[in-house]
Amino acid sequence: MSVVRFPTGYRIEPLRRDHPRSAFRSGQAQVDDWLANKALQNQDKHLSATKVLMNPDGAIAGFYTLATAQVDFSDLPPDLCRRLPRRQLPVAVFAWLGIHHGDQGRGHGRRLLAQALSDCYDAGQTFPFVAVIIDAIDDDALGFYRRWDFRPLPGHRHRLFLSWSQLRAMAVGS
Numbered sequence: 004m005s006v007v008r009f010p011t012g013y014r015i016e017p018l019r020r021d022h023p024r025s026a027f028r029s030g031q032a033q034v035d036d037w038l039a040n041k042a043l044q045n046q047d048k049h050l051s052a053t054k055v056l057m058n059p060d061g062a063i064a065g066f067y068t069l070a071t072a073q074v075d076f077s078d079l080p081p082d083l084c085r086r087l088p089r090r091q092l093p094v095a096v097f098a099w100l101g102i103h104h105g106d107q108g109r110g111h112g113r114r115l116l117a118q119a120l121s122d123c124y125d126a127g128q129t130f131p132f133v134a135v136i137i138d139a140i141d142d143d144a145l146g147f148y149r150r151w152d153f154r155p156l157p158g159h160r161h162r163l164f165l166s167w168s169q170l171r172a173m174a175v176g177s
């Protein structure tokens with residue numbers, strides 16, 4: 004998948020202990036708390052991976068977290084699970100996304116989403132999964148994700164998905 008371009012001076016890095024996590028404010032306390040207090044601990048346990056977008060001043064402009072999970076066959080919509088075995092199925096999870104309030108509205112959210120999907124595509128060629136799942140934190144976040152090809156997962160108000168074949172089509176088409 005193509006590499007996402009960020010504005011000059013901005014760079015993506017895997018989350019480290021010396022990144023200024025506590026200064027990050029997205030306007031969503033749960034998102035800020037995840038980055039400040041939980042993301043690194045989960046990463047150290049190899050439960051999730053977080054990447055930060057650093058601005059030219061060394062502050063965190065945004066971040067995202069990826070993880071893996073399983074969903075039950077019956078939770079997937081019929082067109083996706085038609086040819087899949089009736090059991091728990093592996094999925095990639097786009098678990099968290101946040102942009103610092105002063106950096107919002109400048110395309111960083113869209114770029115981080117594209118970068119995260121690129122990561123998922125690359126990983127999916129070695130460790131297969133059937134879909135990328137997104138857990139939107141609220142209706143506002145849902146509005147952001149619904150702008151792209153994510154579809155609601157039946158029975159889960161804030162859960163969206165992108166099938167592997169959709170992801171592959173995006174990657175091949177890019």
Ligand SMILES: CC(C)(COP(=O)(O)OP(=O)(O)OC[C@H]1O[C@@H](n2cnc3c(N)ncnc32)[C@H](O)[C@@H]1OP(=O)(O)O)[C@@H](O)C(=O)NCCC(=O)NCCS
Nearest residue numbers: 029031100101102107108109110111112113143144146147
């Ligand atoms: C939601 C969030 C990630 C968006 O990031 P952002 O950098 O401001 O978004 P972008 O500038 O990349 O916007 C891309 C497009 O989405 C639109 N958009 C942004 N936020 C939106 C929202 N909440 N609902 C609908 N559309 C939205 C923008 O208008 C823009 O549209 P355009 O292409 O027509 O210009 C950011 O506002 C944020 O961190 N919010 C608080 C935390 C949160 O809700 N995280 C997500 C759930 S974990």
